[in-house]
Amino acid sequence: MNVSYRWLSDYIDLSGITAQELAEMMTRGGIEIDSVPSRNAGVSGVVVGYVKTREKHPDADKLSVCTLDVGTGEDLQIVCGAANIGADMKVPVAMVGAKLPGGLDIKRAKLRGVESQGMICSAKELGINDKLLPKEQQEGILILPTDTEVGRDILDVLALNDSIMELDLTPNRSDCLSMLGVAYEVAALTGRPLELPEPSKDLYLSSDKTSDFVRVSIKATEQCSLYTARYIKGVKIAPAPQWIQNRLIAAGVRPINNIVDITNYVMLEYGQPLHAFDAAKVAGGRIDVRLAQPGEVLVTLDDQERKLEPQMLVIADAEKAIALAGVMGGANSEVTLETTDIILESAKFDGGTVRRTSRQLGLRSEASARFEKEVDPARVRDALDRAASLIARYAEGLVTEGIAEAEVSTKEPVKVELSLSRINGMLGTELSSLEIKTILSRLHFVAEVSGDGVWNVSIPSRRGDITHDVDLVEEVARLHGYDEIPTTLIDGQTTAGALTKPQAIRRELRSIMTGAGLHEAICYSVTSLQRTTLFKELSGETKPIPLAMPMSEERSVLRTTLIPSLLEAASYNITRKNNDLALFEIGNVYHSDEDVLTRLPQEKPRAALLLSGNRRSAGWNRSAEAVDFYDAKGILEKVLERLGLGKKIAYVAAQPEGFHPGRTAAITIRTDRGIETIGYVGQLHPELQREFDLSDTYVAELELAPIYEYANRHIEYRVLPRYPAMERDIAVVVDRNVFGGALTEAIIASAGELLESVKVFDVYTGDRVSSDKKSVALALVYRHGERTLTDEEVTETHALVLAQLEQSFGAELRK
Template sequence: MNVSYRWLSEYIDLSGIEPQKLTEMMTRGGIEIDSVPSRNAGVSNVVVGYVKTREKHPDADKLSVVTVDAGTGEDLQIVCGAPNIAAGQKVPVAKVGAKLPGIEIKKAKLRGVESQGMICSARELGINDKLLPKEQQEGILVLPSETEIGRDILDVLALSDHILELDLTPNRSDCLSMLGVAYEVSALTGRSLRLPDPGQDLYAAADKTSDHISVRITATENCSLYTARYIKGVKVGPSPLWMQNRLIAAGVRPINNIVDITNYVMLEYGQPLHAFDAKKIAEGRIDVRLAKPGEALVTLDDQERKLEPHMLVIADGEKALGLAGVMGGANSEVTEDTTDIVLESAKFDGGTIRRTSRQLGLRSEASARFEKEVDPSRVREALDRAAGLMAKYAEGLVTEGIAEAETASFEPAVVRLSLDRVNGMLGTSLSSLEAETILTRLQFAAVSAGNDVWDVTVPTRRGDMTRDVDLIEEVARLHGYDEIPTTLIEGASTAGSLTKPQAIRRELRTLLTNAGLQEAISYSVTSAQRTGLFPALSGEDVKPIALAMPMSEERSVLRTTILPSLMEAAAYNLTRKNNDIALFEIASVYHSDEEALTRLPQEKPRLALLLAGSRRAAGWNRPAETVDFYDAKGLLETAFRRLGIEARISYEAAQPEGFHPGRTAAIKLETERGAETIGYVGQLHPELQREFDLPDTFAAELSLAPVYEYADNRIEYKPLPRYPAMERDIAVVVDRGVSGGALTAAIEASAGELLESVRVFDVYTGDRVAADKKSVALALVYRHAERTLTDDEVTAAHGNVLARLEQSFAAELRK
């Protein structure tokens, strides 16, 4: 919101408060101001001149020699190159010695003709000419014919002004108007306001508004109040220069007196208005309704908008006339031929306007205000104010009465506030009188309820005031944040700490990055095709959750697995010659079993990792080593060991869709409910690798929710062993389908408490064993914590092991 200091001073006395000081006061009061630029870009000694004559330059086709009366008593001869210069115009004249932005005007000769000054364009005066009417953007600036000759151009164009650029937070929509800012400054300074006359005594026409127009609200949930006035016999033309100056200062381009008045009142009251050409409204009926299926509207920017049934429109008996609260339609636009006006002022639902504006990519000054909710008490006031200005500056005749429809009433909020709560929350010792004075400055009516408690009636212009803490904040900022003393915190305090899931995620990130992986942060949205790549990870019954407004087809649904995102990242890196990929991501996936959501989807935490390329680059003394299944599995084992659940984890051969059928394992976690599959680790299916242009790629994805439940990452310290261990190695011949994990599990179950560890150190298949057999070599370590073992004890335990292997797997001891 750009606020003109000069315009603001019409509503409140700012004498003694310079723009910079006002900026400091407002910023300290909670309304941040980004900058306070001056409208005068360095202009001096420029006055209004009257072009008496214009003649062609004798030696230049594109130059003119003009005689100008600048109010000095002597005519000035000026050489001008502007194509639109003409006798009889009032123009800005920079006399000799004048200064323009970057220029000082001196006497000069142009092609042999003396020039005693310069006739200026808007751009040369430092004005943003893009905000001027198109005919004023090229050539010199032509002033209204009634402009006084010799008057300083700084006064004529209101350039002796500063613009306060307010950076408003969403809750302070009341300051999206000059009156709202004036209320704010009044509260900060304690000075009284001078509010404009809304112009209720306007009736110059003998007939009534109801004779010409009727209003109905069909979409009762989307519009609570719609009002209209009928104004006859308007003359469309330029608006007064003072009004144009104020609009330009606010960053709004003047168009004509009708449109400018609606914009002026919107800036003044914060209430958007719209003017329709009355003759283009069929049957004199206005209906506020939702758009019909397939309905379209050409808006004032000459763009055809395809409307949807949730969009609110203003319509007559035949067609839509405008997008309510966003932009009017070209089919009811005010033109030079317009004579009768229907002037609209309404209270539309902010959510409806916001959704329409965003979906159409059409944001306007009106929508910016409606979507933050306008003050319902100003709807009729702004309507009357605009009608009065049209009567004055467009010679319109305002018919008696207002055509209106209302579906909801608005009452000011009443909030109970106690002095004890104010002082308790702020740490102050304000008296009852001080608190009441602040509320009075805010123009909040406070009625005593006894014992320093008030029932505070909040004006509807401050819709952000709904609770006592909101009022306490107002007291704090008007009392002055710098005046609030430092006080000790009272009450019970809780030491901050990470939750168990947060601590586990941090531990996993540290462990995996230390292992050489890089963390990826990918989109949570993907394509519907990608969600079907790993059904075992997402779940067979899971339905993709579609976005209402997707960025693209590739980002149209919430992801159900993380691996496709990592595969896209890997493919992106490989095409850029980054051939060694080691990525992981800890993020959420989103599951629902509904096609059309009626309840919130489930958000499930996941860990995924992906490896491709070399584990170790080739060197002069060693070949390159490519990653394999055991790199991915080893990373998971390291993580499970650090989280204290290694003993609960087992792996089982699996063939889930999307993974290689012979190089994949299901990750199982032993829980109180039994062994549960929490994820998969393995090589991607060759077809997927070809689709993504990936080499042999190994990946894993697992659910973190059960890990959170059973993880125990407390470190348990054990003393170093004092007694020696005894090692026994065995090699057994078993069927090829028997896994090493099954053998080690059987050994641990049968060896008893003397067994310290067991591991597989060799697997052999070849000529020395049958084609359907393999030889598995295992190393067993026996130890007792409190004494030295005897050969007999170890032999007995080892005998149990061999018997168990023979019984369970038909294992034969290999000689």
């Protein structure tokens, strides 16, 4: 919203307050002012001149020699190159010594041998945006109205000695989308009286009745609560007065003609959009506010054909739609130079309806910007009368008696109870009742005392943002002055902030995985229906959860597992020659057992990783090394060990869908409830690798809920060993289907507290063992924390280990 400082002065005395000071005051009061540019771009010494004669230049076809009266008593001779210059015109004249924007100084000059004593100016040369001028004024010199006083400073004529405050309004302060709204705000901030225009002043009434010419009905009662219209006869279409044009241009609105300009002027003044119809084009003199009919089409004032939908609100006559309600008028009822009678509209349309129509059609206007934020219903009739009176004065129209209107509902005034204790308690102030009543009166709010320090405050309809007492407390705070509110320490019990256990674990996961060289990916939470059918063991029995309004088929349902998102990210990188990938993601998946949702789906937190390409690239002294299963498993082991779960986790061979059948393990956790599978790690199935155009790729996905429950993030410190260890290596022959993990678990269970560690260091399947057997070599380390072990103790424990292996797996010591 651009607010003219001079225009604002019509409603409130701003003497002693500059535009910059007022902008600072408003910004401190909660209405941010982005900038306060001056309309004068550097013009001085330019006055109104009257062209007495125009003659062709003797030596130049495109130049004219003009004689001008500039009010000094002495005519000036000026050479002009504009094609639209002519005798009997009034134009801006920059006399010798004048200054123009861009540092241009006007001096005496000779053009093709003819002396020129100044310069006749165009709008652009005066620093005015000529795109905001009427079309006929956009080329050549600026032609002024014939009644403009000769010799008058052009700064006064065009209101260039003005400043424009550019308001950056938040959506809740739509009341300041009008000059009167800003005037109320300034009056409240300054405490100065407000002078409002009289809407019906100079309203020249005809003896005819409005009801004889126009009838109004509202059929879409939910989309329009009030519609009013006046009928004005005998208007003469012409340019609007210069002062109205000046104010429109200052606000960034292009003047068109007196009727349209007056409706725009009143819209800016009252915040109430209006529209004028050519009465001769309104069939049957009938106005119906209704929803659009299926297949209905309307050509709007911008000459664009709009295909309407049934939820769009239109203004219609007895035969056709003539306007998009609250957005733009129709070309079939446009006011033209031939118009003599008009129907003037002012209404209260539903903001949501106007916003949806504007968005669907890609058609945003000054009117829609106001309607969609809800206009003040109390100003609908006042704005109508104000515009009618201006049209009567400046378009010589006669306004018929009465208003044609339809009203289906009225909004009850908002009343809010406010207490002094509530204000001081929230602001930490010690304001008195008198100070509060003074602030409320400056806001033009009516406050009735309902108790000691308690008021019932009636909120004007123009302030639709105030509905609760906290809103009034905010008004008190900003008018009292935010700088005046004392700084106080927080009183009461405080609690030190901390991360929850899941938050801390997720942070730890990110730290470990990034430390291991992985990059975090943040993928879409929506995917295609086809992707949800992959990795069924990870998805479970969930049903697809579709979006109500998907962006595309590829983003139409909520994801049920993280791995497909990482595969898409990997494929995207591979096609861009980024072949060595190490990615992870921590996020939610969404599961539901309902075909049609009646309750919210389950959000399950998970972590996933993906490795592809080489763990180490080739160099002059080494060959490249491709990632394998043990890289993925090693990262998981590091993560789970750091979270204190190393002894609870086991890896069991598995063949889940989507994974390589021989290179995949289920990740299990030992809990109070038994052994639970919390995820899988392994190579991607070759068919999926081909589908995503990937080389050998390894993935893993973990449920985080059990990890949140059982993780122990506290680091357990142990003293350095003071006593020596005893190492025993064994090689046992077992069936080929026995896993090394099963052997180490059996050893840990049977060796007891003397065993410090056990690991597999070799597996042999050569000629020296049977084809259905394999030799597994294990290194065992025994140590006691408080004394030196004896050979007898270690031998006895080692014998128990061998016996357990023989009993459980039929293991034989390899000779």
